[in-house]
Amino acid sequence: MNIDINCDLGEGKTAEDCARDALLMPYISRCNIACGGHAGNQKTMAISLKNASEHQLSIGAHPGYPDPENFGRKSLNISGEELAASVSAQIQVLVDLASQQGVVLDHVKLHGALYNDAEANPVLATLLTELIHRNFPDLRILGLANGAMEAAAKALAHPFIREGFMDRRYLNKQRLSPRSMPGAVIEDFDHCIQQTLGLIRGDGFPSIDDTELTFTADSICLHGDNPNAVYIAEKLVDALQREQIRVSA
Numbered sequence: 001m002n003i004d005i006n007c008d009l010g011e012g013k014t015a016e017d018c019a020r021d022a023l024l025m026p027y028i029s030r031c032n033i034a035c036g037g038h039a040g041n042q043k044t045m046a047i048s049l050k051n052a053s054e055h056q057l058s059i060g061a062h063p064g065y066p067d068p069e070n071f072g073r074k075s076l077n078i079s080g081e082e083l084a085a086s087v088s089a090q091i092q093v094l095v096d097l098a099s100q101q102g103v104v105l106d107h108v109k110l111h112g113a114l115y116n117d118a119e120a121n122p123v124l125a126t127l128l129t130e131l132i133h134r135n136f137p138d139l140r141i142l143g144l145a146n147g148a149m150e151a152a153a154k155a156l157a158h159p160f161i162r163e164g165f166m167d168r169r170y171l172n173k174q175r176l177s178p179r180s181m182p183g184a185v186i187e188d189f190d191h192c193i194q195q196t197l198g199l200i201r202g203d204g205f206p207s208i209d210d211t212e213l214t215f216t217a218d219s220i221c222l223h224g225d226n227p228n229a230v231y232i233a234e235k236l237v238d239a240l241q242r243e244q245i246r247v248s249a
Contacts, residue, residue: 002248003200003240004219005233006030006142006163008062008111009069010048011039011225024224025055027233029249032109032142037086038064038072045097053103058249060142063090064111072112080124081146082095084131085116091136106249107161108132109142110149119144119175125152133158145199145217146174164199164217166192166236167209174215177208184208189232193239196220200245 009021010033025031033048036042040048040062052059064072066086076083091108098105110118110128118125125148132141133156143149145162153160167186169177177184186192198205202216222233237247 001200001245003196003249004029004058004161004246004249005222005236006032006060006109006219007222007224007229007233008034008109009034009052009224010044010062010230012044013041014041014153015047018044018051021048021224022055023230024222025051025057026056027230027247028222028239029247030058030060030106030142030219032062032107032111033094034064034111035060035090037066037090038068038070038111042093045094045145046101049094049098049101049103053101058106059098059103060105060107060109060139061091061094062088062109062111064114066090072114075113075117082126084127087128087134088131091132091139095136105139107140107142108136109163113167115143118149119147122148122152125149126155127155129153129158133217141159144176145215162216162218163221164196164219165221166199167223170213171211172207172209172211174213181208187241189235195237196236196240197243197245 003026007028009031031052062202065076129152137144140159140161150160169184171177195205199217204212204214207213
């Protein structure tokens, strides 16, 4: 059995930040590179592309609200036109840099507040999915399993990668519980593994109120901004290997 593990990278400012990111690459199969909206710059994008290519990762664009001051973690009150133009420009920058290196991008994953807002607002999900479908038809969408982006992609027959989270509790509707809810973030590693195996095998795991959920994901998100991310990645891959599950895109 195989599972894809994805991680958001290229969110620093320097080559040293990229070097720290590269320490995670042996343990993942897919990365989402920040492309200048919430974080990242031409230098970090170029280095991240090179490092990810050398590790034979599937590589995608990671656009967010154009708000580096808040790291894309706050919703912006901007028009749909302005947002679409920004997201398209962010993706295009990474596409162009990848082309210069002979790298072909695979997917798009939204960042932070934009990811959450699209899942909470089917109109926004449709707007962004239509944008990607129109301007970047060869890029798959990586997004929340059973969410609004998946529904919008399905309506357009656009390829979609279902994402699951190892360290976030789910509501009974199979949506992520808000971080503001007590217990929304899973801090016990054994519970993270239990949920990961449930998402891989479809054999059930508890929601935030202990209702059993049964669904699968194509890709598991590993949070690279955790100070212990490399240690967590090592433990995760080791636990998966013991279960005879290989990390692969």
